[in-house]
Amino acid sequence: MSDFSFTCYGVRGSYPVAGAEFLKYGGNTSCLLCSTPDTNLILDAGTGIINLGRQLLAGRNTDREIHIFISHYHMDHIQGLPFFLPLYEPGCRVVIHAPPNPDSDGGSPLIHLFSSPLSPIGWESIKADVEFCGLKAGNVVPLSKTTRVETAFSATHPRDGIWLFRVGVNESSLVYATDVEFPLGMDAGIQRMCRETDVLVHDAQYLDNEYFDTSRPRKGFGHSTVSMAARDAVALDAARLFLFHYDPGHTDEILESNLEHCRTQFPSSFLARENQCIEIG
Ligand SMILES: [Zn+2]
Numbered sequence: 243m244s245d246f247s248f249t250c251y252g253v254r255g256s257y258p259v260a261g262a263e264f265l266k267y268g269g270n271t272s273c274l275l276c277s278t279p280d281t282n283l284i285l286d287a288g289t290g291i292i293n294l295g296r297q298l299l300a301g302r303n304t305d306r307e308i309h310i311f312i313s314h315y316h317m318d319h320i321q322g323l324p325f326f327l328p329l330y331e332p333g334c335r336v337v338i339h340a341p342p343n344p345d346s347d348g349g350s351p352l353i354h355l356f357s358s359p360l361s362p363i364g365w366e367s368i369k370a371d372v373e374f375c376g377l378k379a380g381n382v383v384p385l386s387k388t389t390r391v392e393t394a395f396s397a398t399h400p401r402d403g404i405w406l407f408r409v410g411v412n413e414s415s416l417v418y419a420t421d422v423e424f425p426l427g428m429d430a431g432i433q434r435m436c437r438e439t440d441v442l443v444h445d446a447q448y449l450d451n452e453y454f455d456t457s458r459p460r461k462g463f464g465h466s467t468v469s470m471a472a473r474d475a476v477a478l479d480a481a482r483l484f485l486f487h488y489d490p491g492h493t494d495e496i497l498e499s500n501l502e503h504c505r506t507q508f509p510s511s512f513l514a515r516e517n518q519c520i521e522i523g
């Protein structure tokens with residue numbers, strides 16, 4: 243087992259899906275665990291974080307701090323949080339790194355998930371030691387001796403933009419670029435942070451024909467086509483590309499045909515798949 247690996251617990255964009263045609267790659271919304279030597283590092287809290295929380299508790303992995311980085315506040319990236327069981331465990335420490343509050347009312351928008359009328363669960367039910375940290379663009383957040391997270395902000399996702407993360411463990415790295423749309427390619431600042439990564443996890447919500455469909459346009463929705471993901475992987479000189487944040491209408495069969503198309507542009511491409519552990523370094 244290497245020092246650094248990742249496992250997707252949710253790979254879907256927009257909303258969760260169920261059904262036989264989604265079983266192979268999974269129907270939960272965005273959530274990814276980076277396994278590092280000394281931290282539990284989670285990217286996004288879509289419905290996938292529910293299974294992850296159960297596994298962390300079952301494996302008694304909650305002795306270590308849990309860090310959750312939130313890319314933005316759209317529901318498919320936060321909706322699993324009220325069901326993340328370590329939050330209800332006394333003795334657990336959870337640090338939530340989240341974007342600055344667009345409403346600037348002083349509190350975290352995530353608190354709304356734990357309050358009436360959206361939920362019967364109140365924040366007072368939380369028994370873990372929870373700390374909120376605001377993301378700052380261009381920051382490097384050191385989580386331990388081996389593990390750090392670099393952050394970048396892009397305004398390209400409606401309406402409040404999107405945060406990208408580069409997780410570094412010793413000399414290895416994973417870039418998480420979900421909910422991105424760069425019609426003309428990544429801008430220079432984002433490229434600087436993301437280049438030459440070992441693993442690029444990239445939004446791949448649409449097919450080219452969906453993106454350019456004039457009867458139901460998707461341009462400007464803040465998501466990429468499979469071709470745009472491959473183009474960014476080439477531009478960044480990434481070692482491996484994992485397509486991610488699948489359209490809820492894309493069955494396993496459609497995803498596999500998308501992958502074939504992607505590999506014509508970037509041969510070292512793969513489909514992110516729930517519960518599959520991928521070693522990085
Ligand atoms: Zn999303």
Ligand SMILES: [Zn+2]
Pocket residue numbers: 314316399421464
């Ligand atoms: Zn979004």
